[in-house]
Amino acid sequence: MGDPAKNRRGSSVPGRSMSLVPNKGGSKSEKKVSNKVMINVGGVRYETYKSTLRNIPDTRLSWLTEPTAVTNADFDPETGEFFFDRHPGVFNMVLNYYRTGKLHAPTDVCGPLFEEELSYWGIDEKQIEACCWMTYRTHRDAQETLAELEGGAAYIIKYFPSF
Ligand SMILES: [Zn+2]
Numbered sequence: 714m715g716d717p718a719k720n721r722r723g724s725s726v727p728g729r730s731m732s733l734v735p736n737k738g739g740s741k742s743e744k745k746v747s748n749k750v751m752i753n754v755g756g757v758r759y760e761t762y763k764s765t766l767r768n769i770p771d772t773r774l775s776w777l778t779e780p781t782a783v784t785n786a787d788f789d790p791e792t793g794e795f796f797f798d799r800h801p802g803v804f805n806m807v808l809n810y811y812r813t814g815k816l817h818a819p820t821d822v823c824g825p826l827f828e829e830e831l832s833y834w835g836i837d838e839k840q841i842e843a844c845c846w847m848t849y850r851t852h853r854d855a856q857e858t859l860a861e862l863e864g865g866a867a868y869i870i871k872y873f874p875s876f
Contacts, residue, residue: 750777751794752808757801758794759808768811772835803830810836818845824852 750766752759752774763778776782777795787796797804802819807830810816818827818841827849831838841849 751792752777752804753792753794753796754799754804755797755801757804759804761808761811765808765811768814769836774807774811774834799833800826800830803827804834807831807834807836810840815842816840816845817842818849820848824849828852 748762748764750761750763752761766774766778769775777786782788782795783790788794789796800822803822803826806817806819816836818824828838838849
């Protein structure tokens, strides 16, 4: 009797490694490199394309694509980064707006903080998507309610209409 379980491997493994070798024939990525922008916001580094920043014209980030930006903004020639001492979490949503054209509000910051950051970056709050608008508006409604409280009865009428 033979022993079929005793299989011998390694005699001739077909090699397919040829196709896995990366093409070393001079990557011509220089054009892409020059299109890149590095932005450091509050210690967090973001990388994007100049073309992305141009998507929302006439804003602080679109200005970074202009030749004068290296002198007008806080640019570090050693690291090649633009530095902004702002909220990194909010910036994430801001940059996403440039990438996708849709502005959503972060859930971990309150409305006034988001409002302040948007105005710093020069973005119109009206661009906030409908899904996030109600949450964003909450603080405005609260402020209005506080104003109404000074009028006293107006508050009662608004929230207890059955009275
Ligand atoms: Zn949303």
